[in-house]
Amino acid sequence: MFARPISVDDADDGAGEPGWIAVCDLDRLKAEGTVRVARPDVLVIWNDGDIVACDRACPHEQADLGLGHVAAGRLFCPRHAASFDLRDGTICPGWPSPPLRLYPVRVTGGQVWLSNPAIGGPPRPGCRPGDEAPPGS
Numbered sequence: 001m002f003a004r005p006i007s008v009d010d011a012d013d014g015a016g017e018p019g020w021i022a023v024c025d026l027d028r029l030k031a032e033g034t035v036r037v038a039r040p041d042v043l044v045i046w047n048d049g050d051i052v053a054c055d056r057a058c059p060h061e062q063a064d065l066g067l068g069h070v071a072a073g074r075l076f077c078p079r080h081a082a083s084f085d086l087r088d089g090t091i092c093p094g095w096p097s098p099p100l101r102l103y104p105v106r107v108t109g110g111q112v113w114l115s116n117p118a119i120g121g122p123p124r125p126g127c128r129p130g131d132e133a134p135p136g137s
């Protein structure tokens with residue numbers, strides 16, 4: 001179980017770039033391993049030095065992936081023990097499920113930022129951390 005979830009209203013101070021929402025401090029993410037963002041319903045995960053943002057609901061049976069665990073670069077569902085590759089969202093072989101939706105993230109000024117597709121636009125299936133370049137680059 002994770003600490004109190006935050007919402008984008010809690011985290012965004014309005015100083016962010018268009019299309020990006022500040023969701024938590026990098027130090028908090030490193031300390032807790034996973035931070036649940038309440039609106040939108042997303043998990044932000046510290047995975048062996050990489051940051052991954054994904055849907056909180058399992059695409060197979062809608063289980064709460066926030067109750068699962070992360071090991072060896074995979075997020076394990078608490079309901080059926082299938083796991084998702086945190087690089088591209090694919091489920092382990094043998095499970096009839098679409099991939100887990102991943103969302104672009106970045107770190108700026110010690111803050112973890114979530115791309116706007118997670119907030120209201122369509123997700124980008126299979127995107128990997130770092131797919132989105134910071135504004136101005």
